[in-house]
Amino acid sequence: MRFSKFLIYTLREDPKDAESISHKLMIRAGLIYKEESGLYGYLPLGLRVYNKVVSIVREEMNKAGAIEALPTILTPASIWKESGRLDVMGKEMIRIKDRRDGLLVLGPTHEEAFTDMVRRTINSYKQLPITLYQIAKKFRDEIRPRFGVMRCREFTMKDAYSFDIDEKGLDESYLKMRQAYINVFKRVGLNALPVEADVGSMGGTRSEEFMVLSSLGEALILYCPKCNYYANIERAESIIQENTEEEEEKPLQEVDTPNVYTIEDLTKFFNTSPKKFIKTLVYLADNTPIVVLIRGDLDVNETKLKNYLGCIELELASNEIIEKVTNAPLGFAGPIGLSNVRIIADNSIKNIKNGITGANKKDKHLVGVNIGRDFVVEEFAEIRSAKAGDKCKICGETLKETKGIEVGHIFKLGYKYTKSMNVTVLDKDGKRIHPIMGCYGIGIDRTIAAIIEVNNDENGIVWPITVAPFEAIVIPISTKDPKLIDISEEIYNSLIKERIDIAIDDREESVGVKFNDADLIGIPFKIIVGKKLLDEGKIEVKRRDNGETVTIPLPEAKKKIIELILEEYKKYS
RNA sequence: CGGGGCGUAGCUCAGAUGGUUUAGAGCGCAUGCCUUGGGAGCAUGAGGUCCCCGGUUCAAGUCCGGGCGCCCCGACCA
Structure with a gap:
């Protein structure tokens, strides 16, 4: 991609209405723009990151055997009435009246929609188990949107729903998704821990949140440094000192x-x-x-x-x-x-x-x-809050607390939706049974924000190569020197042929601007074509993460750059 | 919904006690020259319903009343 033809919109100063690092950097690097409180649009540069995250999620879902579908986002109120959530979800749910006065809901989550899809199309135990998913927009009228894309009113979620004939099947489906999540977060460069969580209004029996530890996180987590018990404070259990004193009962x-x-x-x-x-x-x-x-x-x-x-x-x-x-x-x-x-x-x-x-x-x-x-x-x-300083229920060690950003959440839902919406299949004996469900979500936008939150420095974003908007960028030091330009173009074109996701900064700008933009945007490798080194027949490659530089003789440039990039990918596989 | 902060150019901001009639700066943008190893320099130029409505006044970006929007903390939240 040529920067001169792309939409690059970088800011020198922090936007005044952003507080968190990821929010500031997403605006400053020109990844997103704010349409209104809690509503953000992706600019072309941000969309590149978005698409890469989506691709990774999609690959891992497919690898785990999940099947992609696309239900409607605008859903009839009737299915919400069936499940009983039309009232439970309250004001968070965005409701719309159509011209015939029919009530529609912009889906805040899609248990009902997928349950309905399955009800319409699946009749036999032979078609189960199945896990269906989508990567699509969700709408929630949050009381207080905040931190940019971290908590907003329109966002993208990958949500998957598993249907099994029995609990044993659900256990397997759940574990498959759990592993897929571990893979996804590893590939996008996030250290996301599965943390025991409350099931909330979703219903169900077991649930884990994937948490990225960060001070920005809205969730408080208790953990045991010895046995690695991690639990959301809402759910955490602990051992406290009991009252053991033996006393005579005194009068009231x-x-x-x-x-x-x-x-x-x-x-x-x-x-x-x-x-x-x-x-x-x-x-x-x-x-x-x-x-x-x-x-x-x-x-x-x-x-x-x-x-x-x-x-x-x-x-x-x-x-x-x-x-x-x-x-x-x-x-x-x-x-x-x-x-x-x-x-x-x-x-x-x-x-x-x-x-x-x-x-x-x-x-x-x-x-x-x-x-x-x-x-x-x-x-x-048992209605007490566990807290830091209590003892771990598993090993007795003292619990500590930390904060986490919830980037994913997996649930064993049980029969809540298949029963309330009356989904049945015939089993081996021709008997009607309700399938048992699980549901699994990843917040795409929040994942992007979390990646930035933990990968940045004073110059900007430091993307893991797997999700960077470009893998590398060619920067010619001069915009006038024909030799520099020719060599830069040559390297750029040769790497495009090798399907490297490469950019060239061919804008009429000073090098300072180009270096700073490349750093702010967070491109992992800068390929710098400068006069002095070129006279020796060399170019230079500089890493974004630690600033290390290697000089490479021109004839080996292509091969060496590809090697560096492939090597980088290995860190995330 | 409670508490706090803010609203002036695309962005970040300055405009005390109302008063140079044409509302400023830096950055960005446009044009030209010059420059190119970490946000260069010079010149010229475009760009504003000073958030909105009402009031006070000879006179309001500035004072008063009401509203709207944005951010932060809390309550709330798959």
Whole structure:
């Protein structure tokens, strides 16, 4: 590609409305432009990267035996009604009325669409297992789009859906996809770790997110440095120190605690450990108040609680509702004497002896509280957040935390969609069975942003060669010297013939501009044709990643450049 | 939806207490000359509904009211 004929739009300064490194660099290098908040278009240069990522994903999907299809992006509301997600997905889903007042949905994800495709075309167990996929646009009206292409309202996703006749089949399909994902991320130069994740509104039994560790990540991850347990905080489990003290049960007693109600203040006031407290929280689960009990030093994991309750909306109750439920202002709630409300206790309070809790009266707490004797808990559940410093549930090592960018997500979905949408095939015995599903997504745009986020320096992007917009660029030092131009053109043309993805910067610009643009854009190799070296019959190749330079005699140039490029590819295979 | 910041040329920004009538700079863009080993130099030129609407005033980019948009933090989110 000739730069003089291409669309190169580079900026010297950071755009003012970009904060993250990848966002700034994508704009500055002229990969994308912003149409509106959360809506980005790809410029020709960015599209080259995009297409390379897409190709790699497609190759690995095909290699894993998945079959590409293309359902409609505009989907009828009816299929969402069938699955029950028309309401669950809420405002995130972009809805459109057509001229006949029919409701259509711009697909935010495609479980329903693919399930419908399979329902229309697959009737026999002999056609299973099958994994279908597409690489297409998704639409989500995000509350807050951010970091450029990282979280936006229109984006490209590769989404795949597996259909199997039984769970064993699903396990195999899942593992195949999992391996394909590992391959994809390796090839695009990302170190993406599979991390145990919550299944969220997708439903299902097992799920893993592929996370690129980065401070920009929106997900908090707990991990064990010893046994490599990685889990999203929403899902992570851990071992905490239990209350083991053997104590005689003391009598229940009310204590004045004027204006003391945070756990921190209470700990000081009573001069004891936060582990002695039974924290009482009031939540609204789909608008019904519930009470949650948890040990004073721990936090409720709202994802776990939501999953346990099976509710759609969960939020902390307002002060008015707390007062209504507990008859006491915020900070003095306790389990004793509560009636007409569902109480769920985290397992952490089981062994608290002579605990302390609110008295459901202003400025009063109760001490000597004992479960069973003073109040009864009917529901115990594991709804506590694991946190850094807890012990690993597998090996006992201390857990640490880090942040990650979610670039892929794989789920064992189960029967949620095939049952709700009534998909059946006949099995060997002529009996109708529901296939079992898995689903698997890779965010293409987010993958690109993540690659930049971890591969950049003060001069710009440093692409892995597998996804770079060009593998190499020829830069003639002068735009006037006919000899330099001729040699540059010759090298350029000869490499095109060898199917190298090469560019030539034939713009009327100073070399400084060309070097800086090539660096900003992140092209792995610069082939520099300069006067002095050319007089000795040599050219120069400079690496983008570490700046190393090799000089090559002209007759060997083509062969040597191809070698360098092929060698580079090996790092990502 | 709460908190904070911002909105002037394609980009990044300057324009105090309203007042040189033609609103500026750097970069970019166009033309010419000159130059080419890390964002060169000189000259000339094009380019603006100062986010929008309303108000105050003899006079508003500047003050007041309302709205819209963008970014960040939080809440939220396959």
